[in-house]
Amino acid sequence: MVSVVMQDDYYCDQTHLPPEVRPQQNYDHPQAFEWSLLVQHIQALRNGESIEMPEYDFTLHNRSNRTIPVKPAPVIVIEGLFALYDADLCDMMSLKIYVDTASDIRFIRRMQRDITERGRSVESVVDQYLETVRPMHKQFIEPTKRNADIIIPHGANGPAVDMITTKVASVIDQLKRG
Ligand SMILES: Nc1ncnc2c1ncn2[C@@H]1O[C@H](COP(=O)(O)OP(=O)(O)O)[C@@H](O)[C@H]1O
Numbered sequence: 781m782v783s784v785v786m787q788d789d790y791y792c793d794q795t796h797l798p799p800e801v802r803p804q805q806n807y808d809h810p811q812a813f814e815w816s817l818l819v820q821h822i823q824a825l826r827n828g829e830s831i832e833m834p835e836y837d838f839t840l841h842n843r844s845n846r847t848i849p850v851k852p853a854p855v856i857v858i859e860g861l862f863a864l865y866d867a868d869l870c871d872m873m874s875l876k877i878y879v880d881t882a883s884d885i886r887f888i889r890r891m892q893r894d895i896t897e898r899g900r901s902v903e904s905v906v907d908q909y910l911e912t913v914r915p916m917h918k919q920f921i922e923p924t925k926r927n928a929d930i931i932i933p934h935g936a937n938g939p940a941v942d943m944i945t946t947k948v949a950s951v952i953d954q955l956k957r958g
C-alpha cells in the first residue's frame with residue numbers, strides 16, 4: 781500500500797574519495813545528493829515500476845554495496861531533510877509535510893543517534909554541527925517550510941497524524957475513482 785523512499789539513501793557515492801577525506805564533506809548542502817537518481821526513481825514508482833534504492837552507510841560515509849528493493853504502491857512517502865527542497869519533486873507531491881522540532885531537541889537526538897548508530901564521537905558531532913549542520917539548516921532546510929502544505933509543530937502529535945491519515949485516505953479514494 782505504501783512505498784517509502786528515504787532521501788538519506790541518495791547521498792552521492794563517494795568511492796572516488798579517500799576514506800579519511802569523506803568525514804570532512806558538507807553533508808548538509810544540496811550538492812551532497814544525487815538528485816537525478818532520486819527524481820528518476822520517484823518517476824519510476826509513479827509509473828508502476830519497482831526500483832533498487834541505494835543503501836547508504838553512515839559509518840563509511842558512502843553507499844554500501846547493497847540496494848533495497850522498493851515496489852510501487854498507491855502512496856509514495858519521501859522522507860528526509862531535503863524532501864521539500866527540489867521543485868520537480870515538490871510538483872509531484874500531493875501532500876507536503878514539514879515536521880518542526882526545536883533545535884536543542886534535534887541536537888540532543890542527533891548526538892545520541894550519531895554516537896550509538898553512526899560511529900561518531902562527541903567532538904565530531906559538535907564540530908560538524910557548528911561547521912555545517914547548523915548554518916546549512918538555516919540556509920537550506922528552514923526555508924523549505926514555505927513549500928509545505930502542513931507544518932507539524934513539536935514533532936508528531938495525535939491530531940496532526942489524524943489529519944494526515946484522513947488526507948491520504950481521500951487521495952487514495954480519488955485514485956480509485958479514477
Ligand atoms: N518523537 C521522538 N521522540 C523521541 N525521540 C525521537 C523522536 N523522533 C526521533 N527520535 C530519536 O531521534 C533520533 C534521530 O531520529 P531519526 O529518525 O534518525 O531522525 P532524522 O529525522 O534525522 O532521520 C533517533 O535516535 C530517534 O530514536
Ligand SMILES: Nc1ccn([C@@H]2O[C@H](COP(=O)(O)O)[C@@H](O)[C@H]2O)c(=O)n1
Nearest residue numbers: 788791807808838840841842860861913
Ligand atoms: N556521511 C554522512 C552523511 C550524512 N550525514 C548527516 O546526516 C544527516 C541526515 O541524516 P538524517 O537521518 O538526520 O536525516 C545530515 O544532517 C548530515 O549531516 C553525516 O553525518 N555523514
